[in-house]
Amino acid sequence: MLTAEVIQELSAVVGAKHVMDSAEDLIIYSNDATMFHSRPEAVVQPGNRDEVVQIVKIAGRHNLPVTCRGAGTCLSGGPIPLKGGIVLEMTRMNRILKVDAVNKVAVVEPGVITFSLASAANQVGLLYPPDPSSMKESTLGGNISECAGGPKGVKYGITRNFVLGVEAVLADGTIVKTGNEVDGDMAGPDWTMLFTGSEGTLGVIVSITLRLVPIPPVKKTLMAVYDRLEDAAKTVSVTMASGIIPTTLEIMDNLSIVSVENYLKIGLPVQAGGLLLIEVDGVQSTVEEDADHVSEICKKCGASEVKMAQNAAEAEELWLARRSINPAFGQVAPCKFAEDATVPRSLVPVLVGRVLEVQKKYDVPIFICGHAGDGNMHPTIMFDKRNKDQKERAEKALHDVHIITLELGGTLSGEHGIGFAKAPYLRAETGEIGYKLGQEIKRSVDPHGLLNPGKIFFYEGVLH
Numbered sequence: 001m002l003t004a005e006v007i008q009e010l011s012a013v014v015g016a017k018h019v020m021d022s023a024e025d026l027i028i029y030s031n032d033a034t035m036f037h038s039r040p041e042a043v044v045q046p047g048n049r050d051e052v053v054q055i056v057k058i059a060g061r062h063n064l065p066v067t068c069r070g071a072g073t074c075l076s077g078g079p080i081p082l083k084g085g086i087v088l089e090m091t092r093m094n095r096i097l098k099v100d101a102v103n104k105v106a107v108v109e110p111g112v113i114t115f116s117l118a119s120a121a122n123q124v125g126l127l128y129p130p131d132p133s134s135m136k137e138s139t140l141g142g143n144i145s146e147c148a149g150g151p152k153g154v155k156y157g158i159t160r161n162f163v164l165g166v167e168a169v170l171a172d173g174t175i176v177k178t179g180n181e182v183d184g185d186m187a188g189p190d191w192t193m194l195f196t197g198s199e200g201t202l203g204v205i206v207s208i209t210l211r212l213v214p215i216p217p218v219k220k221t222l223m224a225v226y227d228r229l230e231d232a233a234k235t236v237s238v239t240m241a242s243g244i245i246p247t248t249l250e251i252m253d254n255l256s257i258v259s260v261e262n263y264l265k266i267g268l269p270v271q272a273g274g275l276l277l278i279e280v281d282g283v284q285s286t287v288e289e290d291a292d293h294v295s296e297i298c299k300k301c302g303a304s305e306v307k308m309a310q311n312a313a314e315a316e317e318l319w320l321a322r323r324s325i326n327p328a329f330g331q332v333a334p335c336k337f338a339e340d341a342t343v344p345r346s347l348v349p350v351l352v353g354r355v356l357e358v359q360k361k362y363d364v365p366i367f368i369c370g371h372a373g374d375g376n377m378h379p380t381i382m383f384d385k386r387n388k389d390q391k392e393r394a395e396k397a398l399h400d401v402h403i404i405t406l407e408l409g410g411t412l413s414g415e416h417g418i419g420f421a422k423a424p425y426l427r428a429e430t431g432e433i434g435y436k437l438g439q440e441i442k443r444s445v446d447p448h449g450l451l452n453p454g455k456i457f458f459y460e461g462v463l464h
């Protein structure tokens with residue numbers, strides 16, 4: 001129970017205006033981008049690492065859970081404080097501490113918005129490739145904690161490939177530093193990876209060291225239009241087997257195309273069964289060659305049209321279409337299960353076929369889009385939770401999508417994390433021993449279960 005005395009202690013650390021406990025504030029900080037809610041007892045906004053240490057120690061003395069929050073854009077329930085206590089809102093810690101063009105590294109606080117770092121890197125000729133569609137809102141602390149992916153993952157890799165080290169405050173208030181600014185650090189197991197994707201359950205990340213890469217000089221963007229979504233999916237595996245690694249290979253089904261067109265009115269081919277948005281980058285000669293080669297593959301796999309963006313503005317318009325999928329979804333139904341079912345790339349056509357069957361079986365709208373080049377698909381199941389029958393059908397469809405993904409040797413989460421939304425299925429992916437090991441790791445750094453309780457390996461029940 002968080003008492004007035006605790007509020008005073010917290011206020012003495014961060015200042016009263018950075019401690020919130022009004023009913024309105026608690027409602028605002030009770031959710032993320034899923035449809036679930038659970039209220040904290042207070043929200044605290046630390047301004048630096050030492051304040052985080054003090055807050056965590058106060059929480060420990062009073063046995064209060066601490067749930068970190070970046071921008072709250074999570075799609076698996078990660079920042080929802082399932083057991084109440086304190087929401088630690090990290091967005092005041094938003095300084096880019098260093099962008100080193102020679103060593104190609106950046107050091108940032110966790111509350112930096114991803115796009116701000118990408119822009120700062122661009123200014124010195126460097127690229128921070130991880131580009132979740134939420135990059136203008138989400139924080140690097142949230143990205144590292146969820147191991148965010150994005151369209152460029154197919155060529156450059158996802159967040160994990162760019163984290164060199166973190167500094168984290170553990171549940172007892174001590175600080176651990178993992179990694180450093182050296183790419184080839186082999187001093188023991190990769191502790192940094194333990195925190196990457198740990199969803200705020202192992203420590204509060206207070207500083208992050210990231211790898212940057214040079215900006216490729218040229219890129220080309222193509223849109224391939226298909227009558228059948230299955231042919232678009234087939235193009236993905238054929239392209240990936242061809243030896244070309246595109247920078248992006250995104251898929252959209254008819255429902256996504258029509259919804260985005262209704263939303264943006266930019267002349268998308270609404271009759272199409274599916275489309276691919278493909279980008280290749282590198283030096284001029286290879287990019288031209290690769291773009292032509294990819295275009296040929298698309299046609300051979302059944303594309304009725306392949307459109308090459310003629311300039312940056314046209315390319316941006318195509319990307320706007322992809323980035324607008326999420327807002328456009330809302331036109332179809334008020335609630336969604338936004339999944340990130342990920343399978344080996346060669347099985348993308350199989351996954352697409354089976355999700356289409358699920359759609360028919362339960363008669364629920366399912367958007368099929370995603371970072372197909374990574375095998376990272378986003379079957380997004382739409383429903384209205386006030387309609388009991390529709391909600392039940394959506395839940396059954398969700399169950400089937402999880403099972404199909406695991407049957408195909410895939411993973412429950414290619415980028416959105418487990419949180420609690422996917423936790424009931426985790427044992428099926430990790431096996432009993434892997435699951436227990438996960439619990440032991442958590443217990444060893446957080447024996448009283450104060451950091452983000454109820455998530456990943458310690459799921460206890462479902463919120464509806």
Ligand SMILES: Cc1cc2nc3c(=O)[nH]c(=O)nc-3n(C[C@H](O)[C@H](O)[C@H](O)COP(=O)(O)OP(=O)(O)OC[C@H]3O[C@@H](n4cnc5c(N)ncnc54)[C@H](O)[C@@H]3O)c2cc1C
Nearest residue numbers: 070071072073074078132133139141142145148149200205
């Ligand atoms: C429209 C939309 C598009 C999206 N597109 C993508 C996409 O393309 N790729 C993708 O991967 N995801 C995507 N997401 C999901 C989401 O944006 C990512 O998971 C993102 O990384 C979350 O960042 P955040 O700052 O909002 O973190 P939050 O949602 O606030 O928190 C996420 C998790 O991180 C933990 N956390 C946050 N900060 C810290 C910290 N400093 N220390 C320890 N733990 C911390 C929280 O406890 C929580 O478990 C999308 C979401 C939306 C709404």
